[in-house]
Amino acid sequence: MFTILVADSISKEGLQPLLEMTNAKVIQKKVTDPESYLDEIDALLVRSATKVDEALLDKMPRLKIIARAGVGVDNIDVEAATRKGIVVINAPDGNTISTAEHTFAMMASMMRNIPQAHQTVKNLEWQRNDFIGTELFGKTLGILGMGRIGTELAKRAKAFGMNIHVFDPFLTKDRAGKLGVELCTLDEVLEHADIITVHTPLTAETKGLINEHALSKTKKGVFFLNCARGGIIDEQALAKYIGNGHVAGAALDVFETEPPGENPLLKFDHVIATPHLGASTKEAQLNVASQVSKEVRLFLEEKPVSNSINLPAISKDIYEKIRPFHQMSKQMGSILSQCIKEGIQELSITYSGTVTELETSYLTKATLAGFFKNRIAVNVNEVNALLTAKERGITVGEKISADPFGYANCLTVTAKAEEKSFVIRGTYIDNYGPRIVFLNGFNIDFLPEGNLLYIQHRDRPGVIGRVGKILGDHSINIATMQVGRKEIGGEAIMVLSFDKPLDDHSLALLNQLDDIVSLNRIHL
Numbered sequence: 178m179f180t181i182l183v184a185d186s187i188s189k190e191g192l193q194p195l196l197e198m199t200n201a202k203v204i205q206k207k208v209t210d211p212e213s214y215l216d217e218i219d220a221l222l223v224r225s226a227t228k229v230d231e232a233l234l235d236k237m238p239r240l241k242i243i244a245r246a247g248v249g250v251d252n253i254d255v256e257a258a259t260r261k262g263i264v265v266i267n268a269p270d271g272n273t274i275s276t277a278e279h280t281f282a283m284m285a286s287m288m289r290n291i292p293q294a295h296q297t298v299k300n301l302e303w304q305r306n307d308f309i310g311t312e313l314f315g316k317t318l319g320i321l322g323m324g325r326i327g328t329e330l331a332k333r334a335k336a337f338g339m340n341i342h343v344f345d346p347f348l349t350k351d352r353a354g355k356l357g358v359e360l361c362t363l364d365e366v367l368e369h370a371d372i373i374t375v376h377t378p379l380t381a382e383t384k385g386l387i388n389e390h391a392l393s394k395t396k397k398g399v400f401f402l403n404c405a406r407g408g409i410i411d412e413q414a415l416a417k418y419i420g421n422g423h424v425a426g427a428a429l430d431v432f433e434t435e436p437p438g439e440n441p442l443l444k445f446d447h448v449i450a451t452p453h454l455g456a457s458t459k460e461a462q463l464n465v466a467s468q469v470s471k472e473v474r475l476f477l478e479e480k481p482v483s484n485s486i487n488l489p490a491i492s493k494d495i496y497e498k499i500r501p502f503h504q505m506s507k508q509m510g511s512i513l514s515q516c517i518k519e520g521i522q523e524l525s526i527t528y529s530g531t532v533t534e535l536e537t538s539y540l541t542k543a544t545l546a547g548f549f550k551n552r553i554a555v556n557v558n559e560v561n562a563l564l565t566a567k568e569r570g571i572t573v574g575e576k577i578s579a580d581p582f583g584y585a586n587c588l589t590v591t592a593k594a595e596e597k598s599f600v601i602r603g604t605y606i607d608n609y610g611p612r613i614v615f616l617n618g619f620n621i622d623f624l625p626e627g628n629l630l631y632i633q634h635r636d637r638p639g640v641i642g643r644v645g646k647i648l649g650d651h652s653i654n655i656a657t658m659q660v661g662r663k664e665i666g667g668e669a670i671m672v673l674s675f676d677k678p679l680d681d682h683s684l685a686l687l688n689q690l691d692d693i694v695s696l697n698r699i700h701l
């Protein structure tokens with residue numbers, strides 16, 4: 178049974194995919210509420226209000242996925258989540274239109290003094306001369322960050338006859354041309370725009386993108402908008418430039434601290450503000466809630482998710498093709514880890530045959546996840562597998578080979594430790610399943626599943642019988658048994674599978690038998 182915590186106000190209708198799950202319980206509480214049972218939570222849904230920092234993650238040992246019902250993930254410590262193997266997803270486009278419309282509404286309101294004029298009418302005043310506005314028509318709108326929202330805003334502004342100058346280092350000239358906007362440098366936008374609006378994410382690079390230096394380059398009488406994230410425009414610098422009359426006004430939906438409290442910007446008549454309402458429409462809230470709910474459900478059903486911030490995105494169709502190899506890769510990693518007990522320096526995977534047409538990097542991560550699974554305390558999965566390997570000084574390699582050893586597809590994983598290396602090879606046979614066909618130098622053929630025992634022994638008459646006798650004497654049923662050897666009378670291996678795990682006592686007795694070289698219990 179999964180427990181899902183919905184920690185912010187999220188559309189109930191949009192949560193339906195989760196509420197309909199028979200194997201999940203949905204709790205709607207704040208993370209600070211003692212009844213939110215943080216240590217039992219498998220999935221966490223938030224908006225921007227809940228700060229998901231490392232301290233919170235430490236209290237949630239079962240957490241597997243964080244879903245942001247919205248765009249910005251700056252309230253989530255994605256790095257800490259990644260380290261802990263927690264998938265972070267968002268709803269990247271569910272609130273784009275609402276936020277673009279809100280920005281446009283703020284711009285129009287600011288240019289025509291609507292909030293200020295509205296208040297005077299409510300106060301039974303009639304001051305027509307105090308509220309002379311400015312037309313949008315013919316003005317230059319500077320857009321910093323031409324992503325989803327910036328683009329939708331540009332379309333609307335063009336319809337009002339505005340000239341659009343944009344700065345976005347990731348926007349190509351060709352795309353700017355198609356969108357009918359002028360691609361500029363930051364300085365060009367600052368120098369020419371009548372109104373400047375920011376639509377970038379808040380990152381180390383964009384924090385203070387509009388600072389005193391940038392403000393000093395703008396036209397006198399410029400207007401500013403921030404409906405993206407508090408901090409992209411430095412609030413202190415903006416207050417200074419509004420105070421000295423250089424900036425004519427600002428419209429703010431977001432603040433460096435929310436709620437902003439006694440923020441000096443709010444004291445200016447020329448500053449209008451809303452309480453982070455960009456995404457607050459029925460439509461946007463339904464969109465983002467149902468987008469993340471569907472994704473969380475898919476994730477809990479072990480299906481691929483599309484909007485992950487820290488997991489390689491794989492479409493459903495591609496995942497269906499990769500699924501058999503995905504399972505097998507994890508099992509091969511796990512077998513390796515249980516056979517080679519010491520620390521390893523290198524893990525390399527060679528793909529050949531039909532599997533090379535698939536997203537092999539995903540399989541490499543799955544192999545690593547399988548390898549680390551029982552070795553280290555943190556949950557390792559495809560999200561943090563490479564990072565975990567790097568942190569432990571393990572070099573990870575991936576190769577493609579033209580030789581599939583006679584199989585339609587083939588995955589060969591080699592782990593190198595200081596003194597030795599260990600090789601495992603598997604293939605997936607349609608309508609038959611995964612098979613391990615090579616283990617530590619021996620050809621073999623077994624299903625990587627359940628409780629296995631891997632024995633290295635000398636190829637002598639009676640060894641197999643003596644092993645069988647001990648197991649029989651201890652009521653251990655051998656479900657399957659495969660043997661392999663390099664030459665008659667030389668080294669050999671057995672792989673046995675049991676219906677239940679092999680107990681310590683039987684293992685010790687087997688270990689005492691003549692001609693047994695080594696024994697490894699493998700649990701998959």
Ligand SMILES: NC(=O)c1ccc[n+]([C@@H]2O[C@H](COP(=O)([O-])OP(=O)(O)OC[C@H]3O[C@@H](n4cnc5c(N)ncnc54)[C@H](O)[C@@H]3O)[C@@H](O)[C@H]2O)c1
Pocket residue numbers: 248249250269272273276321322323324325326327344345346347348376377378379382383404405406430431453454455456457
């Ligand atoms: N007010 C709200 O309620 C609300 C709602 C939704 C989104 N947002 C915020 O709006 C912002 C934009 O969202 P989006 O969905 O359009 O994101 P997006 O990822 O589609 O677009 C962001 C754009 O910023 C550009 N960019 C990145 N760094 C830049 C830099 N240094 N200078 C200039 N451009 C840069 C990127 O290339 C990208 O095109 C985000 O901060 C998001 O959190 C706010």
Ligand SMILES: O=C(O)[C@H](O)COP(=O)(O)O
Pocket residue numbers: 224225226246247248249250272405453455456457
């Ligand atoms: O990044 C976003 O999606 C917006 O800032 C919306 O935030 P909210 O979900 O808290 O309204």
